[in-house]
Amino acid sequence: MTATAWRADPYTEALRTGRGPLFLRRRDGWLLPLEVERWCERPDSADLTVLRRCQGSVLDIGCGPGRLVVALLARGRRALGIDVSPEAVARTLRAGGTALLRSVFEPVPDEGGWGTALLIDGNIGIGGDPAALLRRAAEVTAPGAVLIAETSAEDEDADERVEVSVVNGSGERGAPFPWARLGARALCGHAAGAGWTPARRWTAAGRSFVELRGPSQRRGA
Template identity: 65%
Template sequence: MATTERITTPAPGPRGSAPDADGAWSADPYALALGNGRGPLFLRRTDGWLLPLDVERWCAEADAADLEVLRRCEGAVLDVGCGPGRLVAALSRQGRRVLGIDVSEAAVARTRRLGAPALHRSVFAPLPGEGRWGTALLIDGNIGIGGDPAALLARTGRLLAPGGLLIAETVPDLDLDERVQVHVTDARGATGAAFPWARLGTPALLRYAEHAGWRAVAQWTAGGRSFAALRSGRPSGSRAAAG
């Protein structure tokens, strides 16, 4: 992936903190957008900058870029921040062992309506099969969950089996390391509560990963999106499949 710029913004809170984003992602703008299957919907920074959220793609069937991600998954799959459930549903239809988790009740409800398993749960809360998942997914910008990539990588490593796989989607074409306060907003100006968020390009993700003992095993682009696969460096001692 081409590196064109490196941008760093200080973290908004103490390292290792796991802010509760349930209220933000369950606010009416997000829930309504998922209910309608369309936007416009945005993350708004405190300086007014808007990041469009691709609600229509999230609510559609898994596309070719998604299917390439799913092809690389190993063992039982945990989709962290599963949203309306397209990846969980696609894996379930393939007969794969999979679970989606999300802090949004609307997202979990939509995932379940697709016939796919999902829990209303934060990644930082106790989860089934801890230490036994074969693959964890952080897709659609979910490497930003909690606004602290190092804390999220550490938590994900504890969820995976030894040598487990993490597949994360990153910001294309930027060496970006941005940690800011944002809130969900729609075209009418309705907003949810503010919460910490992060955006990473692949180079920044790989720096965090190397520091935390992960091993990069693949990088690729598809459909204008960028992805990286990391192998857990956690010592053995747990079973390799979720139960």
């Protein structure tokens, strides 16, 4: 259902044109603006703080139009974006990035070998189950890897699971799907159960980020 929702026309059209407005809409009418224009531009000052903290090869989970993947490749890093939106993957490829049409819950190349995993632009919400997503991120990354997640800048204790739809400024709506919204403190609370240790938290340009570190050895090793 999630993959189908992100392939719906409002999201696809926004990525194709590089313009919003676009929102995640909760059933009660609450709207979360999606920053399509920023996603389709070059990395901003907040993104650069993320890029500087990447180590080794980088898997960008939910890469969108690929600005981070392209920037990482330009810096000489091996990087791959995965996304369930065909338009996101196509736009990444057109920009000179590398990307696959793939959910993180499906097999990915170099499974268990990535040095860094990224969950930026709210992608900690993928699947509506942060604990499951963090466990999966631990599976696809190497021992001692880095995970960098962008969290809610408004509420560090936010920890909600909701059903949302992608909707544009004209009210056109995609299929509903599960999503989660997490603040920094809540994310750190979920991290331990998946084997991640909080390493640092920071804000930049009004955005909030958390860096997690994976264990030096896999469980059971």
